[in-house]
Amino acid sequence: MRKLAMILLLLPQVLLAQESGKIESLIDEILKKIENYYSAEETLSDYQIQKQKELQKQLERIRKQLEILKKQKDLIEPEKFQEELEKIQKTAIEIQRASQELIEQSQKKTTTLSFVPSFRFRGETEIGRNDYIDGNVLVQDGDLKIYGRINGDILVENGDVFVEDGAEVNGNIYTTNGKITIRSGAKFTGEKYENFSQIAKADSLISYDRRKHRLEIRYKGIYASFGGFKQFHEDVPGVDNFYFEFERVSGFKIGLIYPRKFINTVYKPISMYGYGAYATKSHRWIFLLGLNRLLFNSNDDLFLILGAEIYSTIGTKDNWLISPNANTISALIWNNDYRDYFKQEGFNIYLETAILSKVSNLMLRYSSDNYASEVSRYIKYFSWNEKRPFRANPPVYEGNLKSISINYRVGGFHLIEGFRKSGVGFEIYIEKELGNLKYTILTSELKARLSLSNYDNFGFRLRVGASNQILPKQKSFEIGGFGTLYAFPYKAFEGNKMLLANFEYILKNPIDVFDFVNFFIFFDAGYVNSEEGKLTSGFKIKNLSEIKSDFGFGFGTESMKTRIYFAWRTDRKTPPIVVLRLSNPF
Structure with missing residues (x-):
């Protein structure tokens, strides 16, 4: 370890060197020595070795920064060049100090951390009231909330x-870049080591990207209730930066995505996002380009953002029914394309505010969109679907629609990732058309999931839609079939007033033989009407037969993201409708 300390002492000299050739040669020399700094006689814990390796990665980044600076030396002013050198030098000195303190700690016979985790978690973690963990727990890049019992170090x-109150921890608690809070009603028999020793200083240096990651996760948590941010719950199809989608109107759409990242908005003056792809069947390019500008940031909690988007794409109003990735698989394999499409060109400007601690988001948007109808260009894709052709894509109102809208989201609703998570999420959306149609639309959605135990879970969704006028096709409310009333024909009911309620009860692993299969029962009810006038008119139900409902049961994988439904109508005797779903229903 002393070797590393001597090596790192040379780094500030490198940073102060004025000749680019000397900088390059000295950095290369130091990095060679760093690669060989581990020696057999050194005795270090795995944790300390991990921290030293992370510091070494930081040095690699500094070398790259110096290389870039060297190339730009003749293109920037000397004062700017010196300023950048000083920034790099400051970081290098911090790394040097952190490494030296790690060395000194390993030489002292004070409290040291010998930690072998039995359980590893990443991100925000919660140990429920009925949970018991016997062993050491490691949590990275997130807070840990304990309601149950842990017998081991943390x-x-x-x-x-x-x-929290009622929790029990029999062991020591260490943090390397955070606080420890023990409630008065908790039982704690160990010792607290907040920002443990010098490891915390090293950890704070290497945690810059991690802190940004945590901020991004907190922001995305606002959207997890209403479409989420995981692979099968994204508004933009594809994986990572690869745009891929198949649907019956455009065929394959293949291109690239640069997703909207909240952290880019926070840490960059202006951030960009968007996608571009080529549609193979309609033979056209589609694209979206967005810009964000952060106007206000209060303690990384309250944000005000100005944004704008311009686009020429294939739009749909059915994102709430099924994610594009799940729909691609369904359309390709089973000829079930559950989304309807239209050509959409235009722009929008929005003002967004987010309060991360309250898990809330408010967005005010002005849009100007030109719409045109699209026709189904595929009858089938694979030969085994000859007897099940694609649905015809319906025509839409063609022309320009200008509107102003406001959207508010709040709540901590979670999709099922186990059975200990509960929460409530609420969203309300209001849109006013400013052109010839002059309609007003209001939609709201309430979701809740209640953890009854470690083995069962209850969830429901209530969705309401209303308008003062008969709506164009691309704005109307439709229910029936997939995602709404499973036992009925798809989109069998359409109007400008809608009520939809979905309930489900999930039982975890009821059969020991198939411990990865969950069982669930469900009940759905919906009502649609068409009546112009007030937003509140048209909801007077004169006969219970106007409410369409179904029930059934099904099986799902452990995460409940892949499900098979068996659904029956309640208004008549019919054989069950079998539906396979590749994403959570809500």
């Missing part, structure tokens, strides 16, 4: 620890 990197 280490949280880049996060806080909360031992």
